[in-house]
Amino acid sequence: MLNVRTLDLHYGAAQALRGVGLEARPGEVTCVLGRNGVGKTSLLRAIVGHRPISSGEISLDGRDISRLKSFERARLGVAYVPQGREIFPLLTVKENLETGYAPLPRGKRSIPDEIFELFPVLKSMLSRRGGDLSGGQQQQLAIGRALVTRPRLLVLDEPTEGIQPSIIKDIGRAITYLRDKGDMAIVLVEQYFDFARELADRFIVMERGEVIASGDRAALEGDDVRQRLAL
Amino acid sequence: ASAQETIKVGVLHSLSGTMAISETTLKDVMLMLIDEQNKKGGLLGKKLEAVVVDPASNWPLFAEKARELIAQENVAAVFGCWTSVSRKSVLPVFKELNSILFYPVQYEGEESEKNVFYTGAAPNQQAIPAVDYLEKEEGVERWVLAGTDYVYPRTTNKILEAYLKGKGVKDEDIMINYTPFGHSDWQTIVSDIKKFGSSGKKTAVVSTINGDANVPFYKELANQGVKATDIPVVAFSVGEEELAGIDTGPLVGHLAAWNYFQSIDTPANEAFIKEWQAYTKNSERVTNDPMEAHVIGFNMWVKAVEKAGTTDTDKVIDAIVGIKVPNLTGGTSEMLPNHHITKPVFIGEVNAEGQFDVVWNTDDLVPGDAWSDFLEGSKDLEADWVSKKCGNFNTKTGKCGGQAS
Amino acid sequence: MDASVTPALLYLDDVSVTFDGFRALNSLSLVIEHAEMRAIIGPNGAGKTTMMDVITGKTRPDTGEVMFDGHHDLTRIDEAGIAELGIGRKFQTPTVFDMLTVEDNILLALKSDRRPLASLLEKLTSARKERVDELLERVRLKDHRHRKAGNLSHGQKQWLEIGMLLAQEPKLLLVDEPAAGMTDQETADTADLLREIAQTRSVVVVEHDMVFVRDLGVKVTCLHEGSVLAEGPLDAVSSNERVIEVYLGR
Amino acid sequence: MLTVKLIDRYGAVFIAVLAAAAVIVPFCNLAIEPGSAFHIPDYLLPLIGKYLCFALLAISIDLIWGYCGILSLGHGAFFALGGYAMGMYLMRQIGPRGVYGHPILPDFMVFLNFQDLPWFWLGFDSFLFAMVMVLLVPGVLAFVFGWFAFRSRVTGVYLSIITQAMTFALMLAFFRNDMGFGGNNGLTDFKDILGFSVQAGETRAVLFALSAAALGLGYLLCRYVVTSKLGKVLVAVRDAESRTRFLGYRVENYKLAVFVLSAMLAGLAGALYVPQVGIINPSEFAPANSIEAVIWVAVGGRGTLVGAALGALVVNVGKSWFTGAIPEFWLFALGALFVVVTLFLPKGILGTLQDYLGHPKAAKPAPEPDGAAVAHPAE
Amino acid sequence: MSLLSFRAFHHLTRALGRSVRFCALAGLVVLALAPSVHAEPVDDALAAFAADGFDDTQKGIDILVSSGHDSAEAILAALSAGKLMVRNDDKALFIEGKAGAFTDARTGASASVDAAKLKVVRLNNRLRRSVQAALGAVTLQAPSPARRIAAARAVQRSRDPAALPAVDAALARETDNGARAALQTARAAIIVAAKDAPEAERIAAVELIAAEANPDAAALLRSVQADAPQALRTAAEEGIAGIERSLAFWNAMQNVTYGISLGSVLLLAAIGLAITFGVMGVINMAHGEMVMIGAYTTYVVQDLIRDHAPQLFGSSLFFAIPLAFLVSGAVGVAIERGVIRFLYGRPLETLLATWGISLILQQAVRTIFGPSNREVGTPDWMSGAFQLGGLSLTYNRVAIVIFAMLVFAALLLVLKKTTLGLQVRAVTQNRRMASSMGIRTDFVDAMTFGLGSGVAGIAGVALSQIDNVSPNLGQGYIIDSFMVVVFGGVGNLWGTLVGALTLGVANKFLEPYAGAVLGKIILLVAIILFIQKRPRGLFALKGRAVEA
Numbered sequence A: 001m002l003n004v005r006t007l008d009l010h011y012g013a014a015q016a017l018r019g020v021g022l023e024a025r026p027g028e029v030t031c032v033l034g035r036n037g038v039g040k041t042s043l044l045r046a047i048v049g050h051r052p053i054s055s056g057e058i059s060l061d062g063r064d065i066s067r068l069k070s071f072e073r074a075r076l077g078v079a080y081v082p083q084g085r086e087i088f089p090l091l092t093v094k095e096n097l098e099t100g101y102a103p104l105p106r107g108k109r110s111i112p113d114e115i116f117e118l119f120p121v122l123k124s125m126l127s128r129r130g131g132d133l134s135g136g137q138q139q140q141l142a143i144g145r146a147l148v149t150r151p152r153l154l155v156l157d158e159p160t161e162g163i164q165p166s167i168i169k170d171i172g173r174a175i176t177y178l179r180d181k182g183d184m185a186i187v188l189v190e191q192y193f194d195f196a197r198e199l200a201d202r203f204i205v206m207e208r209g210e211v212i213a214s215g216d217r218a219a220l221e222g223d224d225v226r227q228r229l230a231l
Numbered sequence B: 001a002s003a004q005e006t007i008k009v010g011v012l013h014s015l016s017g018t019m020a021i022s023e024t025t026l027k028d029v030m031l032m033l034i035d036e037q038n039k040k041g042g043l044l045g046k047k048l049e050a051v052v053v054d055p056a057s058n059w060p061l062f063a064e065k066a067r068e069l070i071a072q073e074n075v076a077a078v079f080g081c082w083t084s085v086s087r088k089s090v091l092p093v094f095k096e097l098n099s100i101l102f103y104p105v106q107y108e109g110e111e112s113e114k115n116v117f118y119t120g121a122a123p124n125q126q127a128i129p130a131v132d133y134l135e136k137e138e139g140v141e142r143w144v145l146a147g148t149d150y151v152y153p154r155t156t157n158k159i160l161e162a163y164l165k166g167k168g169v170k171d172e173d174i175m176i177n178y179t180p181f182g183h184s185d186w187q188t189i190v191s192d193i194k195k196f197g198s199s200g201k202k203t204a205v206v207s208t209i210n211g212d213a214n215v216p217f218y219k220e221l222a223n224q225g226v227k228a229t230d231i232p233v234v235a236f237s238v239g240e241e242e243l244a245g246i247d248t249g250p251l252v253g254h255l256a257a258w259n260y261f262q263s264i265d266t267p268a269n270e271a272f273i274k275e276w277q278a279y280t281k282n283s284e285r286v287t288n289d290p291m292e293a294h295v296i297g298f299n300m301w302v303k304a305v306e307k308a309g310t311t312d313t314d315k316v317i318d319a320i321v322g323i324k325v326p327n328l329t330g331g332t333s334e335m336l337p338n339h340h341i342t343k344p345v346f347i348g349e350v351n352a353e354g355q356f357d358v359v360w361n362t363d364d365l366v367p368g369d370a371w372s373d374f375l376e377g378s379k380d381l382e383a384d385w386v387s388k389k390c391g392n393f394n395t396k397t398g399k400c401g402g403q404a405s
Numbered sequence C: 001m002d003a004s005v006t007p008a009l010l011y012l013d014d015v016s017v018t019f020d021g022f023r024a025l026n027s028l029s030l031v032i033e034h035a036e037m038r039a040i041i042g043p044n045g046a047g048k049t050t051m052m053d054v055i056t057g058k059t060r061p062d063t064g065e066v067m068f069d070g071h072h073d074l075t076r077i078d079e080a081g082i083a084e085l086g087i088g089r090k091f092q093t094p095t096v097f098d099m100l101t102v103e104d105n106i107l108l109a110l111k112s113d114r115r116p117l118a119s120l121l122e123k124l125t126s127a128r129k130e131r132v133d134e135l136l137e138r139v140r141l142k143d144h145r146h147r148k149a150g151n152l153s154h155g156q157k158q159w160l161e162i163g164m165l166l167a168q169e170p171k172l173l174l175v176d177e178p179a180a181g182m183t184d185q186e187t188a189d190t191a192d193l194l195r196e197i198a199q200t201r202s203v204v205v206v207e208h209d210m211v212f213v214r215d216l217g218v219k220v221t222c223l224h225e226g227s228v229l230a231e232g233p234l235d236a237v238s239s240n241e242r243v244i245e246v247y248l249g250r
Numbered sequence D: 001m002l003t004v005k006l007i008d009r010y011g012a013v014f015i016a017v018l019a020a021a022a023v024i025v026p027f028c029n030l031a032i033e034p035g036s037a038f039h040i041p042d043y044l045l046p047l048i049g050k051y052l053c054f055a056l057l058a059i060s061i062d063l064i065w066g067y068c069g070i071l072s073l074g075h076g077a078f079f080a081l082g083g084y085a086m087g088m089y090l091m092r093q094i095g096p097r098g099v100y101g102h103p104i105l106p107d108f109m110v111f112l113n114f115q116d117l118p119w120f121w122l123g124f125d126s127f128l129f130a131m132v133m134v135l136l137v138p139g140v141l142a143f144v145f146g147w148f149a150f151r152s153r154v155t156g157v158y159l160s161i162i163t164q165a166m167t168f169a170l171m172l173a174f175f176r177n178d179m180g181f182g183g184n185n186g187l188t189d190f191k192d193i194l195g196f197s198v199q200a201g202e203t204r205a206v207l208f209a210l211s212a213a214a215l216g217l218g219y220l221l222c223r224y225v226v227t228s229k230l231g232k233v234l235v236a237v238r239d240a241e242s243r244t245r246f247l248g249y250r251v252e253n254y255k256l257a258v259f260v261l262s263a264m265l266a267g268l269a270g271a272l273y274v275p276q277v278g279i280i281n282p283s284e285f286a287p288a289n290s291i292e293a294v295i296w297v298a299v300g301g302r303g304t305l306v307g308a309a310l311g312a313l314v315v316n317v318g319k320s321w322f323t324g325a326i327p328e329f330w331l332f333a334l335g336a337l338f339v340v341v342t343l344f345l346p347k348g349i350l351g352t353l354q355d356y357l358g359h360p361k362a363a364k365p366a367p368e369p370d371g372a373a374v375a376h377p378a379e
Numbered sequence E: 001m002s003l004l005s006f007r008a009f010h011h012l013t014r015a016l017g018r019s020v021r022f023c024a025l026a027g028l029v030v031l032a033l034a035p036s037v038h039a040e041p042v043d044d045a046l047a048a049f050a051a052d053g054f055d056d057t058q059k060g061i062d063i064l065v066s067s068g069h070d071s072a073e074a075i076l077a078a079l080s081a082g083k084l085m086v087r088n089d090d091k092a093l094f095i096e097g098k099a100g101a102f103t104d105a106r107t108g109a110s111a112s113v114d115a116a117k118l119k120v121v122r123l124n125n126r127l128r129r130s131v132q133a134a135l136g137a138v139t140l141q142a143p144s145p146a147r148r149i150a151a152a153r154a155v156q157r158s159r160d161p162a163a164l165p166a167v168d169a170a171l172a173r174e175t176d177n178g179a180r181a182a183l184q185t186a187r188a189a190i191i192v193a194a195k196d197a198p199e200a201e202r203i204a205a206v207e208l209i210a211a212e213a214n215p216d217a218a219a220l221l222r223s224v225q226a227d228a229p230q231a232l233r234t235a236a237e238e239g240i241a242g243i244e245r246s247l248a249f250w251n252a253m254q255n256v257t258y259g260i261s262l263g264s265v266l267l268l269a270a271i272g273l274a275i276t277f278g279v280m281g282v283i284n285m286a287h288g289e290m291v292m293i294g295a296y297t298t299y300v301v302q303d304l305i306r307d308h309a310p311q312l313f314g315s316s317l318f319f320a321i322p323l324a325f326l327v328s329g330a331v332g333v334a335i336e337r338g339v340i341r342f343l344y345g346r347p348l349e350t351l352l353a354t355w356g357i358s359l360i361l362q363q364a365v366r367t368i369f370g371p372s373n374r375e376v377g378t379p380d381w382m383s384g385a386f387q388l389g390g391l392s393l394t395y396n397r398v399a400i401v402i403f404a405m406l407v408f409a410a411l412l413l414v415l416k417k418t419t420l421g422l423q424v425r426a427v428t429q430n431r432r433m434a435s436s437m438g439i440r441t442d443f444v445d446a447m448t449f450g451l452g453s454g455v456a457g458i459a460g461v462a463l464s465q466i467d468n469v470s471p472n473l474g475q476g477y478i479i480d481s482f483m484v485v486v487f488g489g490v491g492n493l494w495g496t497l498v499g500a501l502t503l504g505v506a507n508k509f510l511e512p513y514a515g516a517v518l519g520k521i522i523l524l525v526a527i528i529l530f531i532q533k534r535p536r537g538l539f540a541l542k543g544r545a546v547e548a
């Protein structure tokens, strides 16, 4: 579904990504691993269209999307849970969720019940302003908001950050559920190694803007990757 | 023609900013006059050349532009300014660089400078006759003096107050009201005027409201149904141009005092209006009093230059006093030694077409008075640039330079 | 009040905060001793950050008492004053000065006279320079010292903020989710760092990462709905039924 | 960068140019014969002098806006107050030479029937006193205003708008003839300063040199402030005001200090401006003037000091030139200039130049973080 | 004729020499009772009119009135309306009817004449008054009650004792209640001042007048006080006290209405800005120019209507409103697409760019339409005033208040209840993230700026009714608009509403005490102080969400 090849990305003169490649398939979770500042977020920004790329290719279902605007990508089914939550602070929780209606046809504009099942706290806080929520609540909202768009490609940047253990487990279960439905591709950036290992079908490890290792689930089981991250 | 062969004339009127609304017309009229003079063969055998600058309704910029005109462009004379403050701002420049300014707008008086010629009305050529008219013709006993809060209305109202009190009008029969520039909400004031006017005594409003504020004022008058037959308003700053922006239907009968009205039926005026409308390619364009002042000023300057045979400032200043030119309303205006001119005074009533019907006029031309006889500080002063070479000669002390030595 | 009467460094008693009728803190009481490190856990929205807001003066409690060092009533002092008393804070979402360089961020945080005139005249001594270097080293941002802080990655900002916190040399450190967005290795490093600091100062850490909390090896307080649900060693707290139910999950 | 040089590349050029101008321009005006290619005509001297005063005003605005994020839309008020203080001194110098020849009262007071000199005019016959007032009046106003506003944590547009309200209120007040400041006509027709005629070439030359010196010193002072640690605190305040508080800095005191300094510089600029243009009137308080001054800074490059001065120069030279050369269309040209600068030189003239030539060590203007519009300081 | 009026009649007859007009009226009364057929005086009158000097015209009026001729009313009415024409060559007089038709003034027969040769018989205020008084007296017997009421009011205002007989005569026949009351008040107004009327009747008159709680009444009562009998004086004093009490109340109410009306104007001017600035965060200095463009659109619409379909003039504003919205909105969209969109994330730069745009737009309008004011007419249904209790309300102000509220409600609906509203807020809070949610940020930006500009254009239509239509129109409102938006609390439409009304009312309460200038200064200072108390405006958002 998603195919990223030889991606370069610059911030001004500094290069943040060098020839990065990544593949994500429906029904699979692709994990991006790496220490602080190696370019994980930059890669996701390139995929969702928040940063222009310098060269390389990003295609979705074989179609080149690298020049499309973010909203066009969203309309093609790309949903993003950014690092740092980026919820709309002055919109209520309900309104935050409703911003996800934009790419949907009229008939489908509703908030799926699963979201409230997964994050019950959102239901009880529908009329509170997003910015007033606690950090973890905001993170839950950010994930919920992405799901409202019924994405085909879900891009998550450290979704467990600041979330209480029990809900992390729920999120894990949810991701598994979504994966198992089989029509959604998931790209996940995660520092929490155990969490990543449980979910990943394939992974890449990044270092200084480059992919230094990649592989499938089996390759994650060994200590190899964990050691690389600890360096 | 090379630079030597032209005589440059400066035109210093705001073409942008708040005053553009009034001053742009004066720039156009100057261009027309210069054009016309050139068609007649120019002046002293040379062509006239207009140098137009835009001081943008910004007073310090007036001074800067005046300096530019005189020092850089070497103009022989400047026609310009509208507001008093713009005149005050350029005054030191004209004195320093010794050049000539023709100032075409009615103003508060209290000034007479060697380098300035005041072709608009002094208070005695506008305000006082208007009040006389209202009193006699309309039997007004109660007065509202409403103005914008700046020097011209303040001075005019002060003169009028002294004048009215001198005639026995009581304090409680005079109401004075000042508003800021560009005041646009007149509800309270108009209703106050209505209240003041409902005492049974005949009431009139003497308006020195300036510029933009007039339109909303008149619109409010119309809406609150203040009719000229109940409480007439006589204005000193509302002319044909200003009326062009208002539906005058409900305002018929309100008055204005000027030295010129477009509606005055003389051959000279008819020709002027025709020429103006042809020049601006707009058969609707109106003429007004300051335009006539420029016409008079310009013609006087031309005559003076011809008489002096040069554009040299001092010689022209000497030559111009006493020069007489026909004005557009049938009389002949003369430049007086105090650098003001003689003018007829007309009172006009607004009619439904946005013009004024003259309802009264002075028999003779009234000489402009630089120093008011009704103000404490200035009643002893006299301006005479011919015999006394002084703009503020104190008749009491017999010395030039006000009261002190 | 005399310091000897209440020897605790920080003393919260019966603190309540409501936002438009919602009780974020519900008569919360908490005592932190000198040179004590305390881990605070609790579900999202339990009031952990709000508690820090109250201590640092960002939020004023509706009721209750907040005393520092025995005799400073923190509810009456403004943010700057509280900071000057020696309370430093790392925010949950990293907040640094985006337009300043990494080292300037640290420099601003360095302990010094905070008055305008003093700042104007302050000289950059070599001692200070060294201190900045040392701190940058500690938070592994040496290579990034000339970059604008705004251009750092999320995790780098976290580190920078920790560096700024250290630079202040506060008596009490409030650390809100320091391990978020760090790799497991970094998380462990952070735990080491905090343990080291806690030898001389008091530290309050909020964290959801149980591995990290275990690493700290200190007394744990679990908040829930604005008040203390359980308190004690981690093992005791984490086997508390209620804590499992509302927080840890099964 | 832990330390920044007091004088950077642009600063050096700037100071050099100013110093040269302070000497050469008056020299070329007085000593070189008209007609020579090097002669600087009389009318240019006060004109350039005026630009220098505007440049100082721009620098004072840049100090608070560019470095501390305080967008004052009322700085013209401080400029005008300094100008009025100077104007009052100049009026008193006229003495009995006014048109009415009153020994003490200025002309406008005579014909508005003032009997005595209002109390606030006392002392202005002394040059020293007047000069103290030039700094003190704007300074005290800024202090009082800032004291309340910064303490109440009025920030962003709210602060901008109340500064605008302040200057607007002052404008209306000064328009009032009863205030005793000459109403709409203001103060004008000055005769001499310290006994020298304001219209004499030599006086002009000295005023010019003084303006250049004031600009240079003002620049150095601001530069000293922004390169000190205080300057860094200011930038920190601009970026994240409340975060700065949690570091223990009393933000309001910092703001107040630079605000007062800035107001005094603006007052000084106004004081030098008045004798060179020959008039001070309430329209200097007009909000549009203050906005325009902010625009000079933006054109030149916010947060660059030299850029602010450059911006003031470019815009005003443009204005002087356009109003004479294309009087009917100059607003198009000026308007287009503003639009073009914002679109193509996003950091202003100097900011862009700096980027182009590689940046010296200076605090850059903050491009506001995405989405964090003034209206929404959140996020 | 009652004794009283007869006596008054006598008393006044003595003064006959003084007042020609009286004679006219007296004659009229007599004639009204006993119609007669004088023919020649009419010709004299017409000749006098034809001479067209003010004194001649006055004479003409007098003669005409005393003639009591059937055509007197028609001629007077024509004279008053400026429809009485004199032909240059033969001094024949004609009355201009509708659509260029003329009737002979003498005979009333329709006549075909060359309009170019005709000149209006001029009036001045003095003449206008005497025509009106004459017409008033004549129309006291007019068939329509409304006109009789108007005539009674005219008489009441003139307090001309000479009109008493006519009033009495009219009263005797009056059947309509409203007109009767008006006549009685008019009569009372005359009697109160009539020294020789019986005291009881004067006291009754005082009471009648005191019931009319308005300043006119108070003034009237005050005028009798000095030398009147004790009882009358007490009655008058009580009356005055009563009137003043009720006046004080109505005065306050009047101030409130003025304030609301001023507030509505501010609201209209500010509400577009509440969107472009308040919601979108663009420091939109060109906002005023959008208002101006709306006003000029109104002018162009009216101009076209005048030229091509004058019968539609009354509804011209209804054409202007949508057009102004479209024109200003289109200009707004063009500005957004051309300039502003490159500046998102740099809100302060928008100040610079929009300032430049505002200069360009002003000058463009000045170049196209000229620097002077353009005339925008007020449709008849919006002119004039009506009385509500002791309040006098003008139709155009009421229309503006209603209009402002409608615009406000509509806008609130759009922003709160439509997807656009939600999307705008999302986009302005976090543009990138909004885009990632699938929101077409470009489109939303353009539409929102267009909406704000369009609403400003609509405001221009309303402002054209009360202010100058000149290139400077916008400049006059920009500062006030920002003040309102910020005072109310940026980003909060309700704040803008309450802010505008508060400032309006406060201004109008201050104005009578402090004067317009000082009032405004006080208000500005109050705003500054208020912001100290509420640093984020009247309707401040609170909580974490807004803290930096």
Ligand SMILES: Nc1ncnc2c1ncn2[C@@H]1O[C@H](COP(=O)(O)OP(=O)(O)OP(=O)(O)O)[C@@H](O)[C@H]1O
Pocket (backbone or CB within 6 Å): A011, A012, A014, A016, A034, A035, A036, A037, A038, A039, A040, A041, A042, A043, A083, C150, C151, C152, C153, C154, C155, C156, C181
């Ligand atoms: N806006 C920016 N401007 C300049 N440099 C940036 C910017 N954002 C990130 N960088 C730099 O690019 C590199 C990659 O950053 P990125 O945010 O992708 O890292 P990351 O792998 O997501 O790290 P983390 O785990 O801390 O979130 C880092 O060195 C970072 O400092």
Ligand SMILES: Nc1ncnc2c1ncn2[C@@H]1O[C@H](COP(=O)(O)OP(=O)(O)OP(=O)(O)O)[C@@H](O)[C@H]1O
Pocket (backbone or CB within 6 Å): A128, A132, A133, A134, A135, A136, A137, A162, C019, C020, C022, C023, C024, C042, C043, C044, C045, C046, C047, C048, C049, C050, C051, C092, E542, E543, E544, E545
């Ligand atoms: N200004 C506010 N208005 C309304 N509710 C608020 C406000 N501030 C905080 N809250 C609510 O108060 C509760 C406590 O928030 P707090 O941030 O303290 O939680 P926390 O314990 O830090 O959670 P987390 O672990 O998710 O960071 C939350 O439910 C939050 O939604």
Ligand SMILES: [Mg+2]
Pocket (backbone or CB within 6 Å): A040, A041, A042, A083, C153, C154, C155
């Ligand atoms: Mg990241």
Ligand SMILES: [Mg+2]
Pocket (backbone or CB within 6 Å): A134, A135, A136, C048, C049, C050, C092, C176
């Ligand atoms: Mg928290």
